[in-house]
Amino acid sequence: MLTKTGVTVGVDMGGTSIKALAVDGDNRILASGKISTLAHKPGQAIKDLATLVKGTVADAGLKLKQIVGVGIGAPGAVDPRRGIVHKAPNLGWIDVPLGPELRRLLRVPIVVDNDVNVGTVGEHALGAGEQAQGIVGIFVGTGIGGGIILGGQLYYGFRGSAGEIGHTVLEVDGPLCGCGRRGCVEALASRTAMERDVRAAIKAGRKSVVPQIMKERNSTRMTSGVIVRALKKRDPVMQEVMKRAEYYLGLVIANIVNILDPERVVIGGGIAERLGEDFVAPMRPTAYEHFLNQDNARSIKIVPGSLGDEAGSLGAVVLVRQRLGQTPASRGKRNRKVPPPRM
Amino acid sequence: MLTKTGVTVGVDMGGTSIKALAVDGDNRILASGKISTLAHKPGQAIKDLATLVKGTVADAGLKLKQIVGVGIGAPGAVDPRRGIVHKAPNLGWIDVPLGPELRRLLRVPIVVDNDVNVGTVGEHALGAGEQAQGIVGIFVGTGIGGGIILGGQLYYGFRGSAGEIGHTVLEVDGPLCGCGRRGCVEALASRTAMERDVRAAIKAGRKSVVPQIMKERNSTRMTSGVIVRALKKRDPVMQEVMKRAEYYLGLVIANIVNILDPERVVIGGGIAERLGEDFVAPMRPTAYEHFLNQDNARSIKIVPGSLGDEAGSLGAVVLVRQRLGQTPASRGKRNRKVPPPRM
Numbered sequence: 001m002l003t004k005t006g007v008t009v010g011v012d013m014g015g016t017s018i019k020a021l022a023v024d025g026d027n028r029i030l031a032s033g034k035i036s037t038l039a040h041k042p043g044q045a046i047k048d049l050a051t052l053v054k055g056t057v058a059d060a061g062l063k064l065k066q067i068v069g070v071g072i073g074a075p076g077a078v079d080p081r082r083g084i085v086h087k088a089p090n091l092g093w094i095d096v097p098l099g100p101e102l103r104r105l106l107r108v109p110i111v112v113d114n115d116v117n118v119g120t121v122g123e124h125a126l127g128a129g130e131q132a133q134g135i136v137g138i139f140v141g142t143g144i145g146g147g148i149i150l151g152g153q154l155y156y157g158f159r160g161s162a163g164e165i166g167h168t169v170l171e172v173d174g175p176l177c178g179c180g181r182r183g184c185v186e187a188l189a190s191r192t193a194m195e196r197d198v199r200a201a202i203k204a205g206r207k208s209v210v211p212q213i214m215k216e217r218n219s220t221r222m223t224s225g226v227i228v229r230a231l232k233k234r235d236p237v238m239q240e241v242m243k244r245a246e247y248y249l250g251l252v253i254a255n256i257v258n259i260l261d262p263e264r265v266v267i268g269g270g271i272a273e274r275l276g277e278d279f280v281a282p283m284r285p286t287a288y289e290h291f292l293n294q295d296n297a298r299s300i301k302i303v304p305g306s307l308g309d310e311a312g313s314l315g316a317v318v319l320v321r322q323r324l325g326q327t328p329a330s331r332g333k334r335n336r337k338v339p340p341p342r343m
Numbered sequence: 344m345l346t347k348t349g350v351t352v353g354v355d356m357g358g359t360s361i362k363a364l365a366v367d368g369d370n371r372i373l374a375s376g377k378i379s380t381l382a383h384k385p386g387q388a389i390k391d392l393a394t395l396v397k398g399t400v401a402d403a404g405l406k407l408k409q410i411v412g413v414g415i416g417a418p419g420a421v422d423p424r425r426g427i428v429h430k431a432p433n434l435g436w437i438d439v440p441l442g443p444e445l446r447r448l449l450r451v452p453i454v455v456d457n458d459v460n461v462g463t464v465g466e467h468a469l470g471a472g473e474q475a476q477g478i479v480g481i482f483v484g485t486g487i488g489g490g491i492i493l494g495g496q497l498y499y500g501f502r503g504s505a506g507e508i509g510h511t512v513l514e515v516d517g518p519l520c521g522c523g524r525r526g527c528v529e530a531l532a533s534r535t536a537m538e539r540d541v542r543a544a545i546k547a548g549r550k551s552v553v554p555q556i557m558k559e560r561n562s563t564r565m566t567s568g569v570i571v572r573a574l575k576k577r578d579p580v581m582q583e584v585m586k587r588a589e590y591y592l593g594l595v596i597a598n599i600v601n602i603l604d605p606e607r608v609v610i611g612g613g614i615a616e617r618l619g620e621d622f623v624a625p626m627r628p629t630a631y632e633h634f635l636n637q638d639n640a641r642s643i644k645i646v647p648g649s650l651g652d653e654a655g656s657l658g659a660v661v662l663v664r665q666r667l668g669q670t671p672a673s674r675g676k677r678n679r680k681v682p683p684p685r686m
Binding site for chain 1: 420429476477489491493498499500501502503504505506507508510511512513514515517522524531591594597598599601602603604605606632633635636638639642643
């Protein structure tokens with residue numbers, strides 16, 4: 001029987017790992033699990049997911065049939081009604097019936113949504129969103145994703161593809177974006193854009209510690225960790241590139257506020273998780289200056305996410321409760337029975 | 344007694360004239376009135392407005408007490424709950440209690456909202472919006488204003504200032520905007536921006552018929568009428584400037600669709616009223632190409648407004664009905680008892 005204290009499993013399918021949390025009705029994390037890579041073939045991947053969920057539930061000392069449901073944030077275009085992943089370029093998935101297949105394997109209700117939507121729901125319900133009626137989540141990582149909550153509910157739009165803030169044009173004829181167009185916010189302020197700019201500066205003869213840090217970490221990409229390390233070493237190239245990205249992010253925050261006038265804007269993703277206020281504070285002057293309505297401008301809060309990389313898995317838990325008509329869990333500090341895994 | 348067939352007065356406070364319509368419950372226009380200039384001092388202006396409403400009601404063969412209410416679209420920041428015009432730069436108004444004052448003079452319910460919101464409501468309920476659940480209205484004139492309808496209702500946002508699409512940045516460090524910032528859509532694609540670009544081209548030695556047309560019309564500004572005339576004469580400067588503005592408008596439509604994924608985008612304002620499809624058609628390829636979600640892209644319609652300069656006054660009528668809990672008027676072609684005034 002579904003009770004307020006029922007345990008829900010939230011799964012976040014990230015680019016490099018998949019995390020699962022088993023969370024009770026008081027938002028206590030009972031168990032967590034992680035698999036570091038996902039088989040790209042949908043059939044095996046879904047079996048791996050099922051195994052992860054089963055293991056996490058077992059670690060919580062429960063049986064599958066005691067679980068309220070499983071929520072999943074998937075990286076791509078999702079049909080949340082049918083639980084189908086339409087397109088997930090990073091996984092190479094097209095029209096994968098993730099929800100129905102998992103349901104067949106686990107025999108519990110499955111809720112699937114886009115990872116950024118799910119992260120926004122997490123921050124809204126349990127994190128920096130403070131349960132405001134209207135919040136916009138902007139997640140800065142390899143790309144830039146956005147989630148919109150209006151009237152306390154996830155806003156989908158006509159085709160279900162609302163919130164693609166990363167692909168709004170901020171600079172006509174600007175740099176080429178991964179989507180094939182030019183001047184998108186993602187092409188100006190994502191980690192990918194920052195890496196492109198750092199590499200260009202180095203190629204142009206500037207000195208930077210970034211290549212050395214990447215080498216030390218055996219990383220071919222300029223990850224959030226590399227960025228943070230370079231900033232700690234006061235690398236001038238990294239500082240300049242970051243400053244410019246923060247300026248662009250300030251502008252896009254203002255664009256969103258001028259359009260939607262939300263109560264809060266929450267900045268999430270890897271860099272925000274690591275740098276928090278140091279990442280968001282430089283965006284604020286630009287953002288607030290560009291609000292057309294200057295009355296009570298500061299009443300609109302621009303804040304870093306507070307859930308870190310658990311935003312997605314916790315959001316997936318909340319979404320399951322919402323979809324199944326469970327009473328929303330009471331807010332407040334979560335009690336942890338196990339420490340959260342760190343990447 | 345308020346009945347479904349009750350007559351409502353809608354007033355649109357435009358930059359150069361104020362129009363009033365008396366409309367019955369079947370959306371028949373019973374009478375219309377217009378005053379061409381408004382005393383800028385609020386006291387006299389409100390008296391003039393009251394006189395206009397009284398005259399329009401009398402022309403409809405009715406008494407004030409038979410009227411359901413009066414709706415007003417005012418050019419500026421409005422507190423719709425209290426009927427106060429916070430800031431109307433074109434009128435020089437600050438914190439004018441338009442609603443309460445008019446109510447005192449007319450003794451009927453008064454509803455006040457921003458002119459662009461009201462125009463969007465008009466197009467949504469009775470025009471090109473086709474009563475879609477989610478529509479965005481973009482009104483291109485001296486400035487660029489936007490109105491958003493979600494779930495069939497006007498969307499206001501946290502501070503009531505949602506929809507300022509004209510002041511989203513589309514070009515970082517772009518041309519100076521009237522708002523004091525740079526690169527806003529309004530600074531790229533409004534009539535004011537077009538006039539600036541035409542003047543610059545002429546100053547740079549290009550030939551254009553625009554100055555001659557303005558002289559013939561005794562106009563110091565490049566009005567919509569001047570633009571249409573210059574395009575009819577195939578003026579190359581006007582054609583180029585218009586083409587560029589339409590490109591920018593295509594981009595801003597895509598930005599809005601990527602964020603809100605509405606069912607429809609309605610383009611209103613003076614140029615759209617005069618050129619209709621000829622204005623909007625060139626925006627479509629740019630807009631559709633820049634939708635991130637290309638699935639069913641064409642299911643999102645991008646259309647010129649169909650109410651012309653009556654969008655505001657008819658929208659004001661609809662807003663009164665909504666606020667007073669009247670049954671929404673049935674849609675369909677309006678029957679006119681009097682021809683609408685044309686400017």
